[in-house]
Amino acid sequence: MHRTLGICYYPEHWPETQWPQDAxxxxxxxxxxVRIGEFAWARMEAVPGTLTWDWLDRAIDVLGAAGLKVVLGTPTATPPRWMLDTYPDMLAVDAQGRARKFGSRRHYDFSHLGYRDECRRxxxxxxERYGTHPHVAAWQIDNEYDCHDTTLSYSDAARRGFQDWLAQRYQSTDALNRAWGNVFWSMDYDSFDQIDLPNLTVTEPNPAHVLAFRRYSSDQVAAFNKVQADELRRHTAAPLIHNYMGRITTFDHWKVGADLDIASWDSYPIGFLSDRLEGTAKEKAAFLRQGHPDMQAFHHDLYRAVGKGRLWVMEQQPGPVNxxxxxxxxxxxxxxxxxxxxxxxxxxxxCYFRWRQAPFAQEQNHAGLLRPDSAPAPALAECRQVADEIADLPDVGTATAQAALVFDYDSAWAWDTQPQGADFEGFRLAFAAYRALRRAGLNIDILPPDCADLAGYKLVLAPGLMKISAPLRHALARFDGIALIGPRSDTKTDExxxxxxxxPDLPDTDISVVLTESLPPDAKIKLQGGGRFRHWFEHLDGTAPVHLSTKSGQPAIMGxxxxxxLxxxxxxxTFDAIIGGLCDALDLPSYAxxxxLRIRDTATHRFVFNYAPKAQAWGDVIVPAAGVHWETL
Amino acid sequence: MHRTLGICYYPEHWPETQWPQDAxxxxxxxxxxVRIGEFAWARMEAVPGTLTWDWLDRAIDVLGAAGLKVVLGTPTATPPRWMLDTYPDMLAVDAQGRARKFGSRRHYDFSHLGYRDECRRxxxxxxERYGTHPHVAAWQIDNEYDCHDTTLSYSDAARRGFQDWLAQRYQSTDALNRAWGNVFWSMDYDSFDQIDLPNLTVTEPNPAHVLAFRRYSSDQVAAFNKVQADELRRHTAAPLIHNYMGRITTFDHWKVGADLDIASWDSYPIGFLSDRLEGTAKEKAAFLRQGHPDMQAFHHDLYRAVGKGRLWVMEQQPGPVNxxxxxxxxxxxxxxxxxxxxxxxxxxxxCYFRWRQAPFAQEQNHAGLLRPDSAPAPALAECRQVADEIADLPDVGTATAQAALVFDYDSAWAWDTQPQGADFEGFRLAFAAYRALRRAGLNIDILPPDCADLAGYKLVLAPGLMKISAPLRHALARFDGIALIGPRSDTKTDExxxxxxxxPDLPDTDISVVLTESLPPDAKIKLQGGGRFRHWFEHLDGTAPVHLSTKSGQPAIMGxxxxxxLxxxxxxxTFDAIIGGLCDALDLPSYAxxxxLRIRDTATHRFVFNYAPKAQAWGDVIVPAAGVHWETL
Amino acid sequence: MHRTLGICYYPEHWPETQWPQDAxxxxxxxxxxVRIGEFAWARMEAVPGTLTWDWLDRAIDVLGAAGLKVVLGTPTATPPRWMLDTYPDMLAVDAQGRARKFGSRRHYDFSHLGYRDECRRxxxxxxERYGTHPHVAAWQIDNEYDCHDTTLSYSDAARRGFQDWLAQRYQSTDALNRAWGNVFWSMDYDSFDQIDLPNLTVTEPNPAHVLAFRRYSSDQVAAFNKVQADELRRHTAAPLIHNYMGRITTFDHWKVGADLDIASWDSYPIGFLSDRLEGTAKEKAAFLRQGHPDMQAFHHDLYRAVGKGRLWVMEQQPGPVNxxxxxxxxxxxxxxxxxxxxxxxxxxxxCYFRWRQAPFAQEQNHAGLLRPDSAPAPALAECRQVADEIADLPDVGTATAQAALVFDYDSAWAWDTQPQGADFEGFRLAFAAYRALRRAGLNIDILPPDCADLAGYKLVLAPGLMKISAPLRHALARFDGIALIGPRSDTKTDExxxxxxxxPDLPDTDISVVLTESLPPDAKIKLQGGGRFRHWFEHLDGTAPVHLSTKSGQPAIMGxxxxxxLxxxxxxxTFDAIIGGLCDALDLPSYAxxxxLRIRDTATHRFVFNYAPKAQAWGDVIVPAAGVHWETL
Ligand SMILES: [Zn+2]
Ligand SMILES: [Zn+2]
Ligand SMILES: [Zn+2]
Structure with a gap:
């Protein structure tokens, strides 16, 4: 399969006479x-029950006739205004107890079963209409789950759904009370109806209560998605896709991905650097116009795994966003x-987002490949260049990875619930580990927490994994590379x-975490031979050998x-030094x-990317700012 | 007309026996x-329908007999507690959906028609009682519109009013859907009743929706004011005034001012420096006890124009505020x-605010000309000095301005709605331009956006003007000075x-803004020959000559x-260099x-003000800290 | 009476078989x-009206049989879930109008009379059951009043209670209107039913209104406590205790303490440094693992006075908290x-908190003397060391203090209500004064505002005391040491x-505060001979001698x-220099x-504490980091 490029397009935004020229x-x-349709419910069904497909038929025909394959989106992220007349309570409620309003997008509650039925419909x-259409070659379900913080809702619908979910999980309140330790502050329940959502409590609610709600909420996203996936599969053989976002950990992408064929994501490197990555002003300034050099790689690796090997970028930033x-x-x-x-x-x-910059509504300052006046925007020529380059290179594929990182959504919820240190967050720790692997020039796979096979990897990292699953423990017992577990790993029960x-309960390895400390941003624990821990430190006990110690003699790496x-x-x-040392021990070539400057291999080529704003040398090659270089392996 | 001084006084706060001595x-x-009455509704009408004027009659008599002219205030900013029994829903609702409560002031919703009737009454x-009273020489309507964020209300009254306003403006929801681009995210409406206020949406609402609500809300302030103005005009020939505040852009002062005779404002230089001006801690420290040297000038120039040439300061800070x-x-x-x-x-x-520091209630730490114990506060002697100085100088008046700045409230709402860069704000940009003009020593007029005549000006600035009006475009076409339009000007439709x-659509000038960028606080775009842009940069295209370029060769000034x-x-x-260069090109004398140190001319005199905390030289004259110097022109 | 150690224990958290070994x-x-019971209501009364004492009987027996004395807690900080079925409105409402929810602790409204009855019951x-039990040697009522901001509630119950309280205090709305100065903004009331709680007003409510609500709210805490104290006294002769927290000023501890026998508090030095003390990151880093060297001392001195000489620490941090x-x-x-x-x-x-780290629920990351797996945690050995050291030292007692500091909760509410400078807070000022006394090596008593006798003290400080009470004024008139009053003292009425x-109205001392200024964090007023004021400066007038002046010649200390x-x-x-100078004037030995390094004397010994992370010299003695040294006097 050859690599391909695509575009996001909204025929409903433009006069029909313009469609052929656009195509x-x-x-x-x-x-x-060309991806279309995902926000067009009000054009498909302006009046409840009266479906208007003709314009969409014609749009698909025009695009298909020009030689384009269509990704058709279900429009469930933007229910029309009349939907609220049927279901006034379909809006999510925020943690402050305020119902959200109509007037933007994603205005629905994942727990609302009536709206879920409408989405199935x-x-x-x-x-039925487009499942076997020759030009419809893939489907997108909904759009960017959780975008605008929409996974968690504190509505009545969510409360009722949560109570049912708890009843099914725990069977009795006695079991729940024991599992959560409700004896702690006389928090015991006598019936599932008494259990409220864990917002607006006087002080922090029971972390087990919160974690259960996080799991319930994630399950609703998966169920919402599955309803549409099941329905579409009855009518189409085309692959089903969802477009995930960056640094979203509120639902379990592994579970949603299990019901789909391809994982795609929406990659906005500059926007994400600005709005969702840590970094000093100086660090951010260095990548102001390029995005963080590891943010895209991390998500490519993550979603390639979520997609069981099949990865798309559904929306690629082409210029300034809004x-x-x-x-x-x-x-x-x-x-x-x-x-x-x-x-x-x-x-x-x-796929670049979007074809033509829309001159109206919320995203009018979001660049496209065309300007609002249809003149070419700067990215159009770069897109054409990539298309030409694709032709000269082999088919889709990537290299076998030497390193792997276990990434777990359950753990992210656990540390959100119980950070212990104000700046402790699961993604942040996992990304710190990933960045070290990538600075070492390794090809990386990201693995789910129930991964049962580590064969082929030399180096496996499992930072912040609240509990090692049985399959993973089994795989670790047989692993003959080096697995660096921790910090904060396998130190919690499932509750x-x-x-x-x-x-942690590591096979044949006697280590216990006997005390944990969180540290304010400026504090550090110095290590023997240089280096330091920040944010988090665990006191280890046990008979396993000590590989590295703190300056004061406490174990820093044992096993x-x-x-x-760890x-x-x-x-x-320090992470660089640790990874470098492990690579040396494994005879695994690594870089600094x-x-x-970053590298990534496919089976046949090494690609070199220069995210810096100035030219840099890669061996004899000078890679210009924002330049890409490739060489055969 | 001679310049005069005045004072804000609350006879209802003091024993009647003290009034003659105060006067x-x-x-x-x-x-x-002497301004009185504006918070005294509960003393005028303690019981609904029973009016008690005798104390006010006597107060006016005592003051008038002493030789003072009275500014009488309508007390509508402080409705008595019983008003809520009649109209429980008269309180504004904030953007979080919380109704405000009684217990301070400005506790009313501009959209509430029942309360508006009470204000008319x-x-x-x-x-009727005081319209022709010989001592009542001017009227103030209400007090400080929008103070405490009171223009915008998300109440039911506001929602109903907004729906009516939309129906009148757009006539059909089809027209509204088209005008707003509601097709974007299936946001179309079928009836005006469906259109909610644009708060609490899941992500940002349609900017056209927000801008419409901002316009509606501003119109309610104007309508609220007009009801009282119309009513008073039936009974009095004395001038009608409102006291505006500093850096308030939530309603269109040009529209409110059109219904009044004089524009006044409440000038609190030190408070405003502290609570509503940008600036580093160091910059603020330099003017800690003086206020920003341009803040007062800007508002004098603005409100002189709003007042069609007639300007008062209704409240002048005399000492520390609270x-x-x-x-x-x-x-x-x-x-x-x-x-x-x-x-x-x-x-x-x-007019200084206030006569005697009140020893009770909210503003008890606000200094007056007298201390709470009636001893002189420091400002009393300065007030007396000004009174003496007035006598030696010509009548009210100011110089013809060489420079003008267009200031538009609609644009302020537009950029609030769609800042694109987190720190972009209309006032901030306009004030940056104004400050550069003032540092150049120019006399400045501020002009409304529908200004039709630029004759007499050498230099006109129009920064951040979302859309150039037809009259202004006409005036620009005939203008023979230099008009520097932009940045971010005439790049939006009315919606x-x-x-x-x-x-922009500039007469006979081919320039297009083809891409816009917002920049984080530390980023900059360097210019040829030194200087830099911050915050905002537009990529220009077109055939007009380039006057200044960025270091990387993009146009910085074209035309x-x-x-x-710009x-x-x-x-x-950089603004100083640009303005200096334009002045040179225009043969307009300017300063650095x-x-x-700041200057301002009248027809006969040049005034020199030293806002610095140390003495400074103006030619041969040493102006002490906080000093004023004047010389004949 | 010998000094003793204790522990907080939760028998309901552990299998009964483990109790004997724990004991x-x-x-x-x-x-x-051993303190037990304070969160166990759901175990005592799982079903309303059915009391289950047997497990508690056995727990007390096991502990008592081992030789331990029991402190038995009333469980009213954690009402069971069924309580909400009886009283759905018993939950507090926050200042934003949101009712708090069940699911943590302290989920009750001090104003709710129904719940208060349940607590009496x-x-x-x-x-009745344990009042004369031989092993129950003390009682704790409730737990940590106000923890999690629970004193102030904006519920209907609070509103009705407040209206009654106002009616009793003022008798007529006329009197209330006059006392509060409601004429100011037409805020007068005609009936007590009209008076709402002072939240959600458009701008700040009348400070007298807020202060009244703060007083009412404090009174509810005292009343809530007294109901239980009165009830227990009918059945027991054992001392009654409450465990206060650190830096809580929302209720009057003097009043609550008047109804109890011993004052105890919960001392978390490291947690408090992190979450409730001012300080730069650098200052906090120096004491990261030790806590602030004066925070504990201040509260020991405060609560020793609140306890009329009887002081406990009910919860002592033993390791990291959560x-x-x-x-x-x-x-x-x-x-x-x-x-x-x-x-x-x-x-x-x-008493250390807690015996064994709980592996479940909210505080599972809070260290104890034992680890969750029952192995010793680091503090266990230190506890044993203290127990041994106690045996070698005299009985409970402390030295007569040379210095005293007046501390008043009413003033804290006054300055919360009307800070005038954004960072002005009563505790902060009082603690600044206390720290200076302690850096001078003085033994300090903290005195209530109605203190009538200053005999024995050399130096008395009264910073931020809004109004000097009649007894204190009387005591000051007779005082023959030096009392340093101010800043911001005796400059307000009771309203x-x-x-x-x-x-201020100081006996035989002519001083008036004629103007007050608050200053931003970086501003300062320089003093003659060095030193400076920050935050706050009062202009003094009067005939009293000036002891110290500002650089610009204004009085800094008069009297x-x-x-x-002051x-x-x-x-x-500067505070050190002032206190040092006063000690010299008084011939009172002081240190720098x-x-x-800190010192504190008892009648027989001088104790030297080293809070620094490095060893320090005390005379010839080297006190190690975290070390304690004592010597006989
Ligand atoms: Zn998107
Ligand atoms: Zn004012
Ligand atoms: Zn506690």
Missing amino acids: ARMVEAGLSW IARLMG WAPYNPAPLPGMARLWAWEAFAHGAETV LSIPTPLG GDHLRY AGWPDDA LADG | ARMVEAGLSW IARLMG WAPYNPAPLPGMARLWAWEAFAHGAETV LSIPTPLG GDHLRY AGWPDDA LADG | ARMVEAGLSW IARLMG WAPYNPAPLPGMARLWAWEAFAHGAETV LSIPTPLG GDHLRY AGWPDDA LADG
């Missing part, structure tokens, strides 16, 4: 795919670089309690030849990439 | 005017300096969409001999004033 | 007391040091108005030989302790 120019730009109607705190333009070349980074990580298709005996536990959160330089 | 001391202090009753985050005392001399700054800008009257062809477009937000030094 | 190990650790039932923003481990030795600091200040008993003549007024808030170095 022709898309083809001319080297695009193969529109998915069925679209499947929604981040500040919205600078990308360096010339970045729209090309980002696409190649995706391809190097195994993406099949990269977010502390196990006794104390964790055997294959399984080791007692703290290393800063970047810096200044935004 | 005598006011006259002795050099005061001519009390205005009528006061007009309401800013920190409340230091002014430097000795500032109470005099501030008055003279107002007079130099054309003020007819400056806050992007026009095609792209703006012809008379009309030019592509970014210059920092202060610094360190808080 | 034996407690005794072995040197513990004498459970106290009676417990008193609830502060960051939770590092204490330096080795701190669990011992903190206990000795308490004993040196006169504590009878120090938070400004008195005329202006305050006679015995009574002086016009501003000195920074730490620094770097965390």
Whole structure:
């Protein structure tokens, strides 16, 4: 399968007379795919029950006739205004108890079963009409689950659903009371009806209560998605896709992905650097117009796994966006670089968002490949360049990874619930570990927490994994590379309690975490031979050998030849030294990439990306700012 | 007309026996005017329908007999507690959906028609009783519209009013859907009843929706004011005044001002520096006891225009106030300096707030001309000094301005709605431009956006003007000075969409803004020959000549001999260089004033103000800290 | 009476089979007391009206049989879930109008009379069963009043209670209107039913209104406590105790303490440093693992006075806690040091919190003397060491203090209500003064505002005391040491108005505060001879001698030989110089302790504490980090 490019397009935004010319120019730009429909419910069904497909038929025909393949979206992220007349209580309620209002998008509650039925209905109607349409070659369900914080709702619908979910999980309130430790502050319940959602309590609610609600809420996203996936599968053989976002951990992507064929995501490198990544002002300034050099790679690796090997970028930033705190333009070349980074990580298709900048409504300041006046925007030429380059390179694919990182949503909820240190967050720790692997120039796979096979990997990291699953423990017992577990790993029960005996429970490795400390941002624990832990430190006990100690003599890394536990959160330089040392021990070639230079291999090529705002040398090659270089392996 | 001084006084706060002595001391202090009544509704009408005028009659008599002219205030900013029994829903609702409560002031909703009727009634009753009273020489309507964020209310009354307003403006929901681009996210409406207020949406609402609500809300302020103005005009020939505040942009002062005779404002230089001006801690420290050297001038110029040439300061800070985050005392001399700054800008009257510091209730830590124990506070002597100085100088008046700045409330709402960069704000940009003009020593007029005549001006600035009005475009076409338009000017339609062809639409000048960028606080775009843009940068295209470029070769200023477009937000030094260059090109004498030294001319005199905490030289004259110097022209 | 140690224990959290072993190990650790029961209502009364005492009987028996004395807690801080079925409106409502929910603790409204009856009932039932039990040697009522901001509630119950309280206090709305100055903004009331709680007003409510609500709310805490105290006294002769918290000023501890026998508090030095003390990151870093060297001392001195001489620490931090923003481990030795600091200040008993770290629910990351797996945690050995050391030292007691500080809750409410400077807070000022006294090495008593006798003290400080009470004024008139009053003292009436003549009203001392200024954090007023005021400065007038002036010649300290007024808030170095100078004048030996070295005397010994992270010299003795040294006097 050849790599392909695509585009997001909204025929309903433009006069029908403009569609043919748009389609022709898309083809001319080297695009193969066009995604449409995902916000058009009000055009499909302006009056409840009266479906209007003719315009959509014609749009698909025009696009298909030009040679484009259509990704058709179900429009369930934007129910029309009349839906609220049927279901006035379908709106989510925020943690402050305020019902959200109509007037933007994603105005629905994942727990609302009436709205879920409406989504099943529109998915069925679209499947019936377009499921075997020759130009409809893929489907997108809904749009960006959780965007705008929409997973968690504190509505009546959510409360009732949560109570049912609890009843099914625990069977009796006695069992629930015991599992949660409700004896602690006389929090016992006599019936499931008494259990409220865990917001607005006087002080923090029971963490087990919160974690249960987080799991319930994630399950609703999966159920909402599955209803549409099941319905569409009855009518189409085309692959089903959802477009995930960046740094969203409120629902279990592994579970949602299990019901779909391809995982895609919406990659906005500059927006994400601005609105959702840690970093000093200086660090952010260095990548102001490029985005963080590891943010895209992390999500490519994550979603490639969520997609069981099949990865798309459904929306690729082409210029300034409208929604981040500040919205600078990308360096010339970045729209090309980002696409190649995706391809190097195994993406099949990269779709730019969007064709023409909309002159109206919420995203009118979001650039497209065309300006609002239809003149070419800067990214159009870069898109054409990528299309040309694709032709000269092999098919879709990526290299076998030497390193793996276990990433678990349950753990993210656990640490959200019980951070213990104000700045402790699951993604942040996992991303710190991932960045160290990537600065070492390794190809990385991201693995689910129930991963049962580690064969082929040399180095496995499992930071912040609240509980090691049975399959993973089994795989670790047989692992012959080095697995670095921790910090904060396997030290909790499934109910977010502390196990006794104390964790971690590593095969044939006697280590216990006997005390945990969180540290304010400026504090550090110095290590022997240099380096330091920040944020988090665990006091380890046990008979396993000590590989590294703190300056004051406490264990920093303990374990055997294959399984080791990391007692703290290393800063970047320390993480580099640790990973470098492990690579040396494993005879695994590694680098000390810096200044935004990054590499990624496919089976045949090594790609070199320069995220820095200045040219940099890669061996004999000078890679310009925002440049991509590739060489055969 | 001679310049005059006045005072704010609350006879209802003091024993009647004290009134004659207070009045005598006011006259002795050099005061001519006394403003009373604006918070006294509960004393005028303690029981609904039973009016008690006798105490007010006597107060006016005592004051008038002493030789003072009375400004009588309608008390509509403080409805009595019984009003809530009649109209329980008259309270505004904040954006979080919480109804405000009784217990302070401004506890009413501008959209509430029942309360508006009550205000008409009390205005009528006061007009009937005092409209031709010989001592009542002016009227104030209400007090400080929008103070405490009171323009915007998300109440049921506001929602119903907004729906009516929309129906009148758009006539059909089809027209509204098209105008707003509601197709974007299936946001179309079928009836005006469906349209809610734009708060609490899941993500940002349609900017056209928000802008419409901002316009509606502003219109309610104007309508509220007009009801009282119309009623009073039936009974009095005395001038009608409202006292505006500083840096309030939530309603269109031009529209409210159109129904009144004089514009006044409440000038609290030290409080405003502390609570509503940008600036580093260091910059603020330099003017801690003086206030910002341009804040007062800007508002004098603005409100002189709003008042169609007639300007008062209704409340002048005399010492520490109570309401800013920190409340230091002014430097000795500032109470005099501030008055003279107002007079130099054309003020007819400056009233100090207040006569005697109230020992009770909310403002008990707000200084007056007298201490709570009736001893003189520091400002009393400065007030007397100003009164003496007035006598030696010509009548009210100010100089013809060489420079003008267009200031538009609609644009302020547009950028609030769609800032694109988190720190972009209409006032902030306009004030940055104004400050550069003032540091250059120019006399400045502020112009409304529908200004039709620029004759007499050499230099016109129009920063952040979302859309150039037809009259202004006409005036610009004939303008023979230099008009510097932009940044972010004439690039939006009236519905806050992007026009095609792209703006700006400048007469005979081919320039288009093809891409916009917002920048985080530390980022900058360097310019050829030094200087830099911050916050905002627009990519310009077109055939007009380039006057200034960025270091990377993009246009920074483009245009012809008379009309030019500024592509970014210059920092202060760069703005100074740009204005200096334009003055040179225009043969307009300019200065590079610094360190808080500022000048302002009247027809006959040049006034020099030293806002710095140390003495500074003006030619041969040493102006002491907080000093005022004047010389004949 | 010998000093003793104790422990907090939750038999309901552990299998009954484990109790005997726990009890034996407690005794072995040197513990004498065990506090139980305070969160166990759901175990005592799982079904309304059906009391289950058998498990508690057995727990007390097991503990008592091992030789431990029991402190039995009333469980009213954690009503069971069924209580909400009876009283759905018993939950407090926050200032935003949101009812709090069940699911944590302290979920009750102090104003709810129905719940208050339930608390009387459970106290009676417990008193009846255990009032004369031989092993129950003390009682704790409720737990940590106000923890999690629970004093103030904006519920209907609070509103009705407040209206009644106002009616009793003012008798007529006329009197209330006059007392509050409601004429100011037409805020007059015609009936008490009209008076709402002072939240959600448009701008700040009348400060007299707020202060009245603060007083009412404090009175409800006292009333809530008294109901239980009265009930228990009918059944027991054992001492009644409440465990106060640190830096809680929302209720009048003097009033609550008047109804109890012993004052205890919960001392979490590291948590409090992190979550409730001012300080730069650098200052906090220096004491990261030790806590602030004066925080514990202040509260020991305060609560010793609240307890009329009888002081306990009911909960002593033993290791990392779970609830502060960051939770590092204490330096080795701190669990011992903190206990000795308490004993040196006169504590009878120090109880560590808690015996075994709970592996479940909210506080599972809170260390205990045992780890969750029952192995010893680091503090266990320190506890045993203290127990041994106690045996070698004299009985409970502390030294006569040379210095005293007046501390008033009413004033704290006044300054919360009307800070005038954004960072002005009563505790902060009082603690600044206290710290200066303690750095000078003085033994300090804290006095209530109605203190009538100052005999024995050399130096008395009264900073931020809104109004000097009649008894204190009387005592000051007779005082022959030096009393330093101010800043911001005796300048308000009891209704938070400004008195005329202006305050302070010091016996035979002519001083008036004629103007007040608040200053932003970086501003300062320089003093003659060095030093500076920050935050606050008062302009003084009067005929009293000036002892110290500002650089610009304004009085900084004025007064006679015995009574002086301090016009501003000195920074730490300036406070040290002022206190040092007064000690010299009084021939009172003082020190300039620094770097965390602190001293405290008992009648027989001087204790030296080293809070610094490095060893320090005390004369010839080297006190190690976290070390305690004592020597006989
Ligand atoms: Zn998107
Ligand atoms: Zn005012
Ligand atoms: Zn506690």
